[in-house]
Amino acid sequence: MDNVYHIPAMLNETIEGLNIKPEGVYVDVTFGGGGHSRAILEAGAGHLYSFDQDKDALQNAIEDERWTFVHSNFRYLRNWMDFYGVEQIDGLLADLGVSFHHFDCPERGFSFRFSAPLDMRMNQTAKRTAADIVNGYSEEELAQILWLYGELKNGRGIARNICRARAQKPIERTEDLVAAALNVRLGSLGNLGNLGELDIPTNAKKDLARLFQALRIEVNDEMGALREMLVAARDLLKPGGRIAILTYHSLEDRLVKNFLRSGNLEGEIEKDFYGNILTPFTILEKGRTACAEEVESNPRSRSAKLRVAEKKG
Numbered sequence: 221m222d223n224v225y226h227i228p229a230m231l232n233e234t235i236e237g238l239n240i241k242p243e244g245v246y247v248d249v250t251f252g253g254g255g256h257s258r259a260i261l262e263a264g265a266g267h268l269y270s271f272d273q274d275k276d277a278l279q280n281a282i283e284d285e286r287w288t289f290v291h292s293n294f295r296y297l298r299n300w301m302d303f304y305g306v307e308q309i310d311g312l313l314a315d316l317g318v319s320f321h322h323f324d325c326p327e328r329g330f331s332f333r334f335s336a337p338l339d340m341r342m343n344q345t346a347k348r349t350a351a352d353i354v355n356g357y358s359e360e361e362l363a364q365i366l367w368l369y370g371e372l373k374n375g376r377g378i379a380r381n382i383c384r385a386r387a388q389k390p391i392e393r394t395e396d397l398v399a400a401a402l403n404v405r406l407g408s409l410g411n412l413g414n415l416g417e418l419d420i421p422t423n424a425k426k427d428l429a430r431l432f433q434a435l436r437i438e439v440n441d442e443m444g445a446l447r448e449m450l451v452a453a454r455d456l457l458k459p460g461g462r463i464a465i466l467t468y469h470s471l472e473d474r475l476v477k478n479f480l481r482s483g484n485l486e487g488e489i490e491k492d493f494y495g496n497i498l499t500p501f502t503i504l505e506k507g508r509t510a511c512a513e514e515v516e517s518n519p520r521s522r523s524a525k526l527r528v529a530e531k532k533g
């Protein structure tokens with residue numbers, strides 16, 4: 221497909237937030253289409269390490285001797301920095317979640333709009349697919365994921381429908397999941413060809429988007445990877461170094477917000493004897509959103525929230 225790989229959200233705001241220093245060492249843990257990475261280099265970074273666990277991102281490789289691509293999950297940030305002999309960094313960017321490319325490639329199974337294998341792995345060599353979860357988790361486990369990661373009010377009912385359908389036949393394709401979740405016949409989703417567009421009732425799209433989001437987060441252990449990366453980033457940042465994070469759903473945003481406020485994953489605020497808050501960060505952006513013009517030209521930026529913090533001296 222020759223669709224745009226990705227359009228970076230809040231590009232200027234993010235680069236401003238990072239306050240790029242000439243000769244500084246930077247990390248973009250979510251390379252994707254490389255829009256943010258290119259801007260970091262253009263702003264004069266000394267060296268940039270860009271991570272992506274999806275090898276498709278390499279089609280956007282940057283020819284610049286200051287640039288290193290790391291094909292890995294960002295949860296291994298610390299190990300990779302050790303490997304490259306980097307003890308401290310001047311800044312880190314994380315633009316979380318998936319790229320347009322993932323939704324626009326029907327065969328990857330991220331989108332409920334197309335008939336495809338139920339996959340959703342960002343790292344194509346990972347073992348667990350969305351089909352494994354949908355067929356293998358208990359009804360209670362599925363209901364919990366749909367509630368936690370999809371904020372689906374009727375998650376319990378959808379989990380029940382899924383379990384009823386899989387008792388008849390394993391759920392292997394996106395259309396099987398859509399039919400199961402909506403409790404409709406497969407035939408009602410149109411004339412299904414592999415990778416063909418499904419005929420989805422308009423009023424079901426919101427719930428299906430949430431169902432697919434929840435499964436994607438679970439398949440890729442997005443919350444677990446984010447936790448590990450945040451801790452490594454805190455420890456790697458130099459005093460005065462900046463961290464900029466773009467979040468796209470409330471659970472990851474709450475984790476990032478509490479981590480930047482407290483400096484720990486529990487979000488526990490420590491105080492000294494005099495009641496002063498002890499935290500490694502000064503907060504610079506508290507969840508800024510894209511301006512109206514950006515949302516108009518790139519509707520997928522509407523859920524982005526930018527948080528920026530500086531490591532204290």
Ligand SMILES: C[S@@+](CC[C@H](N)C(=O)[O-])C[C@H]1O[C@@H](n2cnc3c(N)ncnc32)[C@H](O)[C@@H]1O
Pocket residue numbers: 226227228229249250251252253254255256257271272273274277292293294295315316317318319342445446
């Ligand atoms: C929203 S896109 C980033 C887009 C990028 N900022 C740009 O300008 O094009 C997120 C990217 O991060 C990658 N990604 C998500 N979670 C990851 C993780 N835990 N480790 C490594 N890469 C990850 C995805 O494969 C995707 O390409």
